[in-house]
Amino acid sequence: MLHDIAPRTGAAFTVDKGQRLTVIDPQGGQVADLLAFNRSDMAEVLSSGRTLDYASRIYLTTGDPLYSNRSNVMLRIVEDMVGRHDFLLTPCSADTFRILYGDDQPHRGCFGNLAAALEPYGVTPDAIPVAFNCFMNVPVNGETGTFTVEPPLSRAGDHIVFEAEQDLVIGLTACSAPLSNGGSFKPIAYRID
Amino acid sequence: MLHDIAPRTGAAFTVDKGQRLTVIDPQGGQVADLLAFNRSDMAEVLSSGRTLDYASRIYLTTGDPLYSNRSNVMLRIVEDMVGRHDFLLTPCSADTFRILYGDDQPHRGCFGNLAAALEPYGVTPDAIPVAFNCFMNVPVNGETGTFTVEPPLSRAGDHIVFEAEQDLVIGLTACSAPLSNGGSFKPIAYRID
Incomplete structure (x- = not known):
């Protein structure tokens, strides 16, 4: 069964040890921030x-x-059709849009969406760390350290598949x-098998 | 007044807003993991x-x-004689030494030292994030993503100087x-002005 996450929203759900989580980019060119809690x-x-x-990578x-x-x-990547994801940057937030984009009335971003979706599981905003950003393309210049x-x-x-090695609560945007x-803003889809 | 941190140990202390924390590498070639809490x-x-x-760097x-x-x-770097520090990697820990070095009876590492030093301030081990690793030299290959x-x-x-923009508890190793x-394992020194 395929679940949809609408553009600029997020979801939280459970995945059992041994199950596989497939994160799909239905239209292409879209990022999905992924968090996992035991x-x-x-x-x-x-x-x-x-x-x-x-x-070391x-x-x-x-x-x-x-x-x-x-x-x-917690998870292991068992299939990957894209080969470029980011694990350096925090979920975008109202502060991200204020600081990096200069927005006066910023969207709550992935951070706000994750905080809202994970709140029923007892996760506080301060407990949200750097996410694994599926499909996010952040090339780093090794000489200068700058990235874009x-x-x-x-x-x-295209999709990426994770196998759970613990019983997990997942946040996904x-x-x-x-x-x-x-x-652009596009949806994300996911499947649990 | 200069404070010493012995090889393979850590310390925790307070720094007030507006004060400057100087982290010194007395012998050269030594890393100091730095954490800050409000x-x-x-x-x-x-x-x-x-x-x-x-x-973006x-x-x-x-x-x-x-x-x-x-x-x-929390802090701003106001002077830096070295120009190469790491902010990608977590403090080394018993798990680091087990997984990366294959040690049977691993040292508790910076993680254990920080946890012990910060315990009186109410910090639990789970609350220890990626540290700012002063002087740690981790060049990244931008093409492959590998680092050494x-x-x-x-x-x-050589030293690096931080100015505090909040009243802080600092962990340093x-x-x-x-x-x-x-x-090699060498000491670190620090000064608060």
């Missing part, structure tokens, strides 16, 4: 720092595990930041 | 994701602000990971 102890959460450290793809702040594997946010490389129907999505 | 609400903490996002130096998870500036941990570029006596420090 359902039996919600203080255990996805950690970009642990994951990148153990991978900032771009992750098929075969790579995503670690928690307690160095346990480029349109995603995903084409219509159709990203709200114009720059991340090549200037 | 003293009036310890759930506000240094955020690599927010900071890198707003800087992974290497930070003089003039760059360090943001919290609430997008407030190289010896720091700091020479004996003399890093415990062989790879980060060119295979």
